Amino acid sequence: MEKPSVIRRNRLKRRARRAARRILPFVASLFMATPLATPMGSAKATGAEYRVPTASEPRTSAFNSTAHQLYSELGAEATGLRYEVFQKALTGYLNLRHDGRLSDDKQLLTVIDFEKPSTEKRLWVLDLAGKHILFNTLVAHGHNSGENVATTFSNENESNMSSLGFYVTQGEYQGKHGRSLKLEGVDEGYNDNAMSRSVVMHGAEYVSEDFIKQFGRLGRSLGCPALPMDQYNEIISTVTGGTCLFLNGADAQYSSKYLNQDVALQTYFQTGALV
Structure with a gap:
């Protein structure tokens, strides 16, 4: 039988995964709605990096x-x-x-x-x-x-x-x-x-x-x-x-x-x- 602390950790992990599944579509929509800026440096294997828009851009x-x-x-x-x-x-x-x-x-x-x-x-x-x-x-x-x-x-x-x-x-x-x-x-x-x-x-x-x-x-x-x-x-x-x-x-x-x-x-x- 698993210890209570292990069971608690597993529950927290499952909750975190469920929360991630709920928030990821929202984050993705923000990126889709924001024009991408000029790439910084060369693209990595996982994709190009983009700079974060600055406060002055508006x-x-x-x-x-x-x-x-x-x-x-x-x-x-x-x-x-x-x-x-x-x-x-x-x-x-x-x-x-x-x-x-x-x-x-x-x-x-x-x-x-x-x-x-x-x-x-x-x-x-x-x-x-x-x-x-x-x-x-x-x-x-x-x-x-x-x-x-x-x-x-x-x-x-x-x-x-x-x-x-x-x-x-x-x-x-x-x-x-x-x-x-x-x-x-x-x-x-x-x-x-x-x-x-x-x-x-x-x-x-x-x-x-x-x-x-x-x-x-x-x-x-x-x-x-x-x-x-x-x-x-x-x-x-x-x-x-x-x-x-x-x-x-x-x-x-x-x-x-x-x-x-x-x-x-x-x-x-x-x-x-x-x-």
Whole structure:
């Protein structure tokens, strides 16, 4: 005859098995209802491991949802501005606003996507407060960055290449290209030599549909984001004085402290808005 202690242990085991059978379907349903995150490391023999969602993820989801809504309200997709580029630009905009680098009077974001060929309109000036696109036009890249598509970038003097990253617009001046807008590069190692290189926004005759028809691409600058002659005055007047410019390009090495989503989330949730 079994001892009472053994009988008690066996009863407890049977109860535990019955409880497990009742709760397992519930636990499984939770996993089925929760989107799986990116696998951590390699999968083990028993299956892939997934990270546990963090406390910040509901906020991240809310931020992404609002960013998508703003992207939709701007009508950006119809103009060829890709969401992934817009999201990066918006993240940097919020980081720069958090740091007090941008004007409080203008909620403007200028995006240049040099992953697109020069024959396409690849510059956008976005009014984030009014939720509309002010300009969508052609823009030239640096002579040594590539032919029709910019593939190489540099921060070095006399490289005659475009520089990727975030800029803050400064003041205007009259230079060899006429009216020009100074650009302060704020990404260390990527564009922080912009001022000393005289990388500025200006107009150029080689930025036009006629030039494209004749040569199959735009002309190229010495590294400046050169604009069409019939639009550059109005664009400079609009974005001058402490607004954000993001220059995107195909460079896997590019990184920026202004792409910190935690800071962007903090700015978003402190203000309750993206602008």
